[in-house]
Structure formats: structure tokens, C-alpha cells
Amino acid sequence: xxxxxxxxxxxxxxxxxxxxxxxxxxxxxxxxxxxxxxxxxxxxxxxxxxxxxxxxxxxxxxxxxxxxxxxxxxxxxxxxxxxxxxxxxxxxxxxxxxxxxxxxxxxxxxxxxxxxxxxxxxxxxxxxxxxxxxxxxxxxxxxxxxxxxxxxxxxxxxxxxxxxxxxxxxxxxxxxxxxxxxxxxxxxxxxxxxxxxxxxxxxxxxxxxxxxxxxxxxxxxxxxxxxxxxxxxxxxxxxxxxxxxxxxxxxxxxxxxxxxxxxxxxxxxxxx
Amino acid sequence: xxxxxxxxxxxxxxxxxxxxxxxxxxxxxxxxxxxxxxxxxxxxxxxxxxxxxxxxxxxxxxxxxxxxxxxxxxxxxxxxxxxxxxxxxxxxxxxxxxxxxxxxxxxxxxxxxxxxxxxxxxxxxxxxxxxxxxxxxxxxxxxxxxxxxxxxxxxxxxxxxxxxxxxxxxxxxxxxxxxxxxxxxxxxxxxxxxxxxxxxxxxxxxxxxxxxxxxxxxxxxxxxxxxxxxxxxxxxxxxxxxxxxxxxxxxxxxxxxxxxxxxxxxxxxxxxxxxxxxxxxxxxxxxxxxxxxxxxxxxxxxxxxxxxxxxxxxxxxxxxxxxxxxxxxxxxxxxxxxxxxxxxxxxxxxxxxxxxxxxxxxxxxxxxxxxxxxxxxxxxxxxxxxxxxxxxxxxxxxxxxxxxxxxxxxxxxxxxxxxxxxxxxxxxxxxxx
Numbered sequence: 173x174x175x176x177x178x179x180x181x182x183x184x185x186x187x188x189x190x191x192x193x194x195x196x197x198x199x200x201x202x203x204x205x206x207x208x209x210x211x212x213x214x215x216x217x218x219x220x221x222x223x224x225x226x227x228x229x230x231x232x233x234x235x236x237x238x239x240x241x242x243x244x245x246x247x248x249x250x251x252x253x254x255x256x257x258x259x260x261x262x263x264x265x266x267x268x269x270x271x272x273x274x275x276x277x278x279x280x281x282x283x284x285x286x287x288x289x290x291x292x293x294x295x296x297x298x299x300x301x302x303x304x305x306x307x308x309x310x311x312x313x314x315x316x317x318x319x320x321x322x323x324x325x326x327x328x329x330x331x332x333x334x335x336x337x338x339x340x341x342x343x344x345x346x347x348x349x350x351x352x353x354x355x356x357x358x359x360x361x362x363x364x365x366x367x368x369x370x371x372x373x374x375x376x377x378x379x380x381x382x383x384x385x386x387x388x389x390x391x392x393x394x395x396x397x398x399x400x401x402x403x404x405x406x407x408x409x410x411x412x413x414x415x416x417x418x419x420x421x422x423x424x425x426x427x428x429x430x431x432x433x434x435x436x437x438x439x440x441x442x443x444x
Numbered sequence: 445x446x447x448x449x450x451x452x453x454x455x456x457x458x459x460x461x462x463x464x465x466x467x468x469x470x471x472x473x474x475x476x477x478x479x480x481x482x483x484x485x486x487x488x489x490x491x492x493x494x495x496x497x498x499x500x501x502x503x504x505x506x507x508x509x510x511x512x513x514x515x516x517x518x519x520x521x522x523x524x525x526x527x528x529x530x531x532x533x534x535x536x537x538x539x540x541x542x543x544x545x546x547x548x549x550x551x552x553x554x555x556x557x558x559x560x561x562x563x564x565x566x567x568x569x570x571x572x573x574x575x576x577x578x579x580x581x582x583x584x585x586x587x588x589x590x591x592x593x594x595x596x597x598x599x600x601x602x603x604x605x606x607x608x609x610x611x612x613x614x615x616x617x618x619x620x621x622x623x624x625x626x627x628x629x630x631x632x633x634x635x636x637x638x639x640x641x642x643x644x645x646x647x648x649x650x651x652x653x654x655x656x657x658x659x660x661x662x663x664x665x666x667x668x669x670x671x672x673x674x675x676x677x678x679x680x681x682x683x684x685x686x687x688x689x690x691x692x693x694x695x696x697x698x699x700x701x702x703x704x705x706x707x708x709x710x711x712x713x714x715x716x717x718x719x720x721x722x723x724x725x726x727x728x729x730x731x732x733x734x735x736x737x738x739x740x741x742x743x744x745x746x747x748x749x750x751x752x753x754x755x756x757x758x759x760x761x762x763x764x765x766x767x768x769x770x771x772x773x774x775x776x777x778x779x780x781x782x783x784x785x786x787x788x789x790x791x792x793x794x795x796x797x798x799x800x801x802x803x804x805x806x807x808x809x810x811x812x813x814x815x816x817x818x819x820x821x822x823x824x825x826x827x828x829x830x831x832x833x834x835x836x837x838x839x840x841x842x843x844x845x846x847x848x849x850x851x852x853x854x855x856x857x858x859x860x861x862x863x864x865x866x867x868x869x870x871x872x873x874x875x876x877x
Contacts, residue, residue: 211731214709234491294530301534384530387517389488400491404521404650405721406704411491 199420205413213409227414234411235397236390237418243309244376244393245422250313251375252368259322259367264352266323267330268338278327285320290380297384307391312382316375322367329363330356365433373423394419471563472768480513481539481761481769484528487595487790488518493723497789505776512769521755522650528555528760539761540770542594545752546652546841548583548831552590557758559588564771571775574798578826583756591756592774595792597719598750598822599644599654601741605734607713611635618714618738622685625714625741629694632713639696639706641689644717646849647700652841653753653829654716655848658682660749661742666830666844670876672869674844675862682743683862686852700849716740718753719819723791726815739818749827754792780805793819834874843869 205213206227208220215221231237265271266278296315305311333356341351357364379395386392398419401412427434487498495518502514519527521544528541532555543551551557560568568589572580583591605615611632619625629640645655656666664679666672673679689695698706707715708728722737729735742748757774761767776782780802783794788809799805800820810816832840847865851858 210727213728214705230492234495294533297530298534301536306536383519383523384527387515389518396489397491399520400489400495400518402520403486403490403494405490405494405718406708406724408492409705 202413202420203417205409206417208410210410227410228418230411231401231415231418235400235415237394237397237415239390240392240394240397241418241422243391244395244419247309247312247378247382247393248372248375250309251316252371254313254317255319255322255371256364256368258318259326260352260357260364262318262323263326263330264348264356266327267333268348268351281320281323285324289315293380293384296381300385306385307387308385311385312378312393315381316378319371322371325363325367326360329360333359362433362436365430369426369430369434372426376419376423470764471771472764475509475511475765475769475772477765478511478513479765479769480515481766481773482515482517482536483770483773484517484519484524484531484538484541486519486521486524486542486544486755488516489520489524490518493789497785501777501782501785502773504781505773508776509769509772512772514773525550532556532760537761539759539763539766540773541758541760542755543591543758544650544755545582545591545596545829546650546831546838548591548756549585549833550831550835550837551758552585552588553833554835555758555760556762557590557760558767559590560592560759560771561588563759563767567771567775571778574780574796575778576795576797576823576826578828579795582752582826582828584828591758592778593752593795594755594757594777595720595786595790596752596754596756596795597791597793598752598819598826599657599716599740600719600722600819600822601738602707602715602717602722602725603736603738604638604707604710604713604729605736606710607632607636607638607733608736610638611713615734615736618736619741620739622689622741622743626689626692626694629689629696629714630692633693636713638710639698639712640694641714642696642698642703642706642712642716643686644703644715645686646845646852647703649701649704650753651717652845653718653751655845656829657740657749657751657827658686660751660827661740661746663743663746667832667873670833670873672840672844672866672873674848675859675866680859680862683848683851684858685743687858690852695852719793719816720753720791722815722819735815737815737818739822747825748822750822750825751827751829753829784809787816793823797823832873834872836872840869840872843872 204218204220207223207225208215209222209224209226212220212222262281266274292315300306300311300314305314337355338351341355346355377395378393379399382393382396386396389396398412398415401408401415483502485498487494489495499516502516506512506514517527524541525543525547528538528543531538552559579593580589582593582596583589601618603615603618608615608628611628612635613628613631619628625641632638632640643651643654643658645651645658659666659674659679659682662678662682662685664673664676664682666674666679686695696706696712698712703712703715704717704721706712708725710729710733725735740748740750757777759767759770759774761770778795780796780799783796784799784805786792787794787806794800794806797820800810801807831837834840843865847862850856851861854861
């Protein structure tokens with residue numbers, strides 16, 4: 173190895189280590205702060221001198237944290253599943269069927285991605301109220317059951333799928349349903365997995381819609397729970413970090429299970 | 445987050461304009477059948493004592509009034525207005541809402557809050573007996589009470605006694621005037637590695653009431669009618685005084701978003717902010733530093749004009765029976781019993797000073813917590829915080845706050861910065877009359 177290439181390697185690795193630290197340190201600080209007693213909350217020591225579980229105990233007694241985690245998990249999983257399903261159907265129609273206005277429909281879906289949820293939030297809320305969906309998981313999921321992002325990701329993934337394979341299946345008398353589920357979906361697993369993780373995380377982090385739709389704290393989601401430790405009178409840092417640690421565990425667990433597919437998909441599509 | 449809140453509020457506000465109710469019915473004389481009312485409160489949206497105390501009061505109320513069921517609905521203070529607006533638009537009419545004082549005129553003019561004199565008449569006068577004289581003024585618009593002051597506090601000076609001693613200052617003799625604050629701040633800056641003084645008037649955390657307290661303590665005012673006056677002489681002089689503190693080095697060069705954390709971490713000598721955070725600072729200081737509390741500083745011999753942070757209760761129901769139930773809850777939440785709970789557990793000020801010396805109510809707690817005394821003393825000079833009128837009221841307030849921040853923390857002439865902002869903001873104010 174020449175001196176120049178060694179220097180490049182060292183610089184590359186140095187930059188990567190720096191990026192890893194940038195990503196890991198906030199998470200490390202969150203976990204460490206969760207174990208700090210009140211007197212050490214603003215300490216800059218890397219480890220608490222007197223580690224305590226009092227912040228976790230406070231979180232579990234002050235708010236229905238476990239119930240909220242359960243609600244959030246159900247809501248996020250249902251939302252991710254719904255977005256994948258609607259995304260698959262829409263993407264299949266847009267890529268495999270030729271119909272008048274197909275391109276216009278795709279453009280409109282892409283444009284709808286630019287409309288902030290806050291703009292449609294009040295009409296959605298009025299409609300949900302009329303449908304009797306206040307305080308329900310269905311109400312939380314329904315407005316987000318179809319997402320432009322999911323459709324566009326799956327359209328791109330399906331466009332790169334070999335047409336010849338689909339044509340061959342058709343010649344074997346396979347219907348659209350069979351082609352979608354038995355031929356396309358198994359081959360799009362990495363893209364679907366990464367989309368699932370992103371949709372799950374996005375739904376997991378949802379704040380405004382649950383804030384509006386849910387009236388009872390025990391029916392609410394974890395982001396509302398986190399907000400309860402942040403007030404105009406200051407943040408309760410210890411409990412907030414303990415709650416944030418608990419809230420990040422399911423997402424972390426999901427990533428651990430699906431990390432291979434997610435990394436594959438990111439590598440292939442450059443999706444971020 | 446702020447942008448999204450603003451957007452949501454704006455959308456709901458547009459929808460509300462078409463739905464502003466004009467119906468008026470006479471409140472029922474009593475409750476004769478079971479009724480459920482909704483109570484929107486930001487205290488319910490915070491974990492711990494705020495929520496527990498408020499829920500405790502609601503449960504006490506329901507125990508005393510078995511025919512009335514209260515549905516508690518929590519939302520953070522900066523989002524509760526959007527929540528109320530959305531529910532009005534959706535036909536889920538809120539019955540009683542705790543809103544911050546900045547929303548006072550909007551609640552009266554656009555949300556359809558009931559004027560309590562029209563609704564409750566003599567009952568209001570009877571309920572107001574024993575309240576701080578200017579207490580009802582806090583929620584008045586054009587001479588009528590639309591908001592009944594509920595949880596509120598005034599700015600006090602929190603002092604880190606350890607930093608004072610390190611700088612050679614006497615924490616038992618805290619600065620009483622702004623000139624003394626400057627002196628003490630400079631001493632801290634020169635003799636310690638800590639910060640001198642910071643007013644919680646600027647930054648993302650609402651501190652307009654601190655800014656208005658300083659302005660009014662100098663004889664200024666932020667508006668007269670619908671004419672903005674925050675750039676006029678006495679008000680602008682107050683801001684120029686803060687700029688002078690900054691130029692002298694007495695003013696802490698810290699992130700305005702973390703002023704409370706800087707003080708709680710023991711790195712700030714003097715912090716002027718709402719007394720509502722007193723319990724938090726007592727807890728944070730425990731075992732770390734000695735905490736002292738003093739009244740807000742004055743401009744020389746001029747008496748201070750502490751304004752109120754916090755919230756009022758607004759009765760929004762249009763149903764006569766629910767109005768009665770909501771009014772009963774309003775009375776209960778501002779009763780001697782409620783203020784004993786609110787002051788001793790959450791840390792807000794009691795609107796009823798007669799409970800302070802009453803051994804049945806707050807006296808044992810006040811005796812054990814002398815730090816509340818400067819705050820109680822300030823109540824005698826309580827001056828209502830000024831809200832702005834018109835659909836752009838939040839934008840006008842933000843423009844004023846941003847200008848004051850730039851005047852103090854920027855490099856331009858503070859008078860010119862304020863004047864420019866006042867001209868721009870005036871265009872967003874409704875016409876007088």
C-alpha cells in the first residue's frame with residue numbers, strides 16, 4: 173500500500189468513525205441520562221456516579237407508558253402494513269396496466285406528497301368525528317393508510333423488475349393477483365422491508381394526529397407520552413430520557429430483525 | 445414544530461370564522477339530571493404533579509357534584525388552542541377550556557367564550573370576593589370577564605447564592621434595582637466562571653410576560669387600544685437597559701432555549717422568570733447549590749409592575765345545562781380548596797390571598813416555604829399582561845418579541861430595531877373602533 177492510499181484509507185476511516193460517533197453519542201447520552209439521579213442530570217461525566225432506576229419507575233407510574241407502547245405498536249404496525257398493501261396495489265396498477273391518465277394519476281400521487289399533513293388534518297378530523305372514529309386505532313391508521321411515498325418507492329422497485337418474467341407468467345395463465353403475490357412481491361422483499369421499517373418509524377413518531385384524535389391519555393400513543401415530560405415550565409430530563417429509551421426499544425428491535433433486508437435495499441436503491 | 449402548530453392553528457382559524465356561534469341562551473339555575481362536560485387543560489398534558497393535582501381537583505369536584513361528570517382532555521399549552529379550534533369546527537364543542545392569557549381577546553371575539561357577567565351576574569361578584577383585587581382584570585376584555593384567572597404566576601428573580609458568594613456578593617441582599625443587577629452581573633462575570641444575569645423574556649419558551657413586566661415597570665406599555673407602542677420611549681428605554689446589560693457583560697451569553705437548564709445546572713447567578721418553575725428549581729438545587737428568590741428588580745424608585753404568566757378558564761359551552769355545570773367547575777377550580785392544592789403542589793400563585801394566613805388552607809405550607817413571600821408581595825402590584833386583538837394577534841406578538849430579542853442581542857440601535865418592527869406589526873393590527 174502506498175503512502176497516499178494509506179492516507180486516504182485513514183482519512184476515510186476517520187470520517188466514518190466521526191459519523192458513527194455523531195450518530196451514536198446522542199443515543200448513548202439518552203440512555204445514560206435515563207439512569208442519572210436528579211443531582212447528576214447536567215453532569216458531563218460519561219457514566220452516572222450513582223446509577224438509578226428512579227426515572228424509569230417515575231415514567232411507569234406517572235403515565236400509562238406500557239399501554240401507550242402497546243397502542244403505538246399496534247397503530248404503527250397497522251399503518252405500515254396498510255401503506256405496503258395500498259402501495260403494492262397502486263404500484264402494480266401504475267406499472268403493469270396501461271390506462272388513460274395513468275401518468276397523470278402518478279403525477280398527482282407524487283404531488284400529494286408535497287402537501288403537509290397539517291393542511292388536511294382538520295378536514296380529516298371532522299370526517300373522523302362524523303364516522304365515530306374518535307379515540308380509536310382505526311381512526312389513527314385510516315388517514316395514513318395510503319402514502320404517496322410508499323407508492324413511489326414501490327413503483328420504482330416494480331419498474332426495475334424484468335417485464336419478461338411478468339409476460340412469461342401471463343403466458344402461463346397467471347392472473348394479476350398471482351403475479352403480484354407469487355412473482356413480484358417475493359422479489360421485492362428488500363424494498364418492502366425497508367419501506368415497512370420507514371413507514372413503521374414514521375407512524376411510530378406521529379404526534380399531531382394522535383394529539384388531535386385521542387382524548388384519553390390511556391388510549392394515546394408514546395409520542396404524546398414523551399411530550400408530557402416537556403412543558404413550558406421546563407423539561408423533566410431524567411424521566412424524558414427514560415421514556416425515550418423505552419420508546420426507542422421496539423423500533424430498535426424491528427431494525428435488528430429486518431436489518432439485512434433494509435441494508436440490502438439501501439445499497440441497491442440508495443433509499444434514505 | 446412551531447411552524448406546524450402555526451399551520452394547524454391557521455387552518456382551524458379559517459374554518460372557525462364561518463362557524464363562530466352567535467347563539468346565547470340563559471344558563472340553567474341548577475343541575476337536575478346527569479350531565480357530562482369536557483374540560484380542556486394543559487396541566488393535564490404534563491406528567492407528574494400538574495396532571496395529578498388537576499385530576500385530583502376534578503375528582504374532588506365530581507365527588508361533590510355527583511350529577512356532573514367531567515371528561516378531562518389534555519393538550520400542551522402551545523397546542524391547546526388548535527385543539528379547541530379543531531373540536532369546535534368538528535362539532536365537538538368544548539365546554540370549559542384552560543387557555544393562556546395571550547389568547548384572551550381571540551377567545552372572547554372569535555371562539556365565542558361567554559362573558560361571565562352576562563352568564564353568571566351576581567354569582568360572579570359573590571365568587572370574586574376574597575380574590576386579589578386585580579385578579580378579575582386579568583381575564584377582562586372591554587370591561588367584561590371572558591377568562592377567569594386560574595393558574596398564573598409573576599416573574600421573580602431566582603438567585604444562585606453560591607455564585608453570589610463566589611463573586612463576593614451577599615445573596616441575602618439581592619439586587620433590587622436594574623442598576624444593582626448590572627453591578628452584580630458584572631461582578632459574577634469578572635470573578636467567576638459562571639454567567640451573570642438572564643431574563644427569561646426571549647427565546648422559544650414563552651417569556652412575553654417577563655418582557656411586558658420589564659416594560660411596564662418602566663412606565664411603558666406595548667399597545668394602547670390597537671395602536672402599538674412597544675417602540676415608544678418608556679417601553680424602548682426598558683429594552684435599551686437590557687441591551688446595556690448585555691454590552692456591559694452582566695448579561696449571560698447563553699442559548700435562550702436552555703435558560704432554565706443553565707440555571708438548574710448551577711451555572712447562572714440571576715434568572716428572572718415565572719415563579720411557576722420554583723418547585724423545579726428547588727428540586728434541581730437540592731444538594732447542588734443554595735437557591736434564593738427575590739422580587740423582580742425596579743427602575744430606580746419606580747414601583748415594579750409584575751404581569752401574569754399562566755392561564756384563565758374560558759366557558760365555551762352554549763348548552764344552558766352544560767354552562768351551569770361548567771360554571772360550577774370554574775368556581776370549584778378557583779376556590780380556596782383548589783388554590784391550596786394548586787399553590788402547594790404545582791407552584792402557581794393563589795388568586796385568593798385570604799387563604800395564605802388561614803391555617804385551614806395555605807398557612808402551614810406558606811410557613812414551611814418562605815420562598816413564596818416575594819411573589820405574594822408582588823401580587824399587590826399585579827398588572828394584567830396585554831394580549832393583542834385581531835386574527836394576526838400571535839404574529840404581532842411574535843414580531844414584537846423578535847424585535848425585542850434583536851434589540852438586546854443584536855448589534856443595531858435598539859430603538860431603530862423596535863421602531864421598524866412596530867411599523868411592520870401595526871399593519872397587522874385591527875383598526876381602532
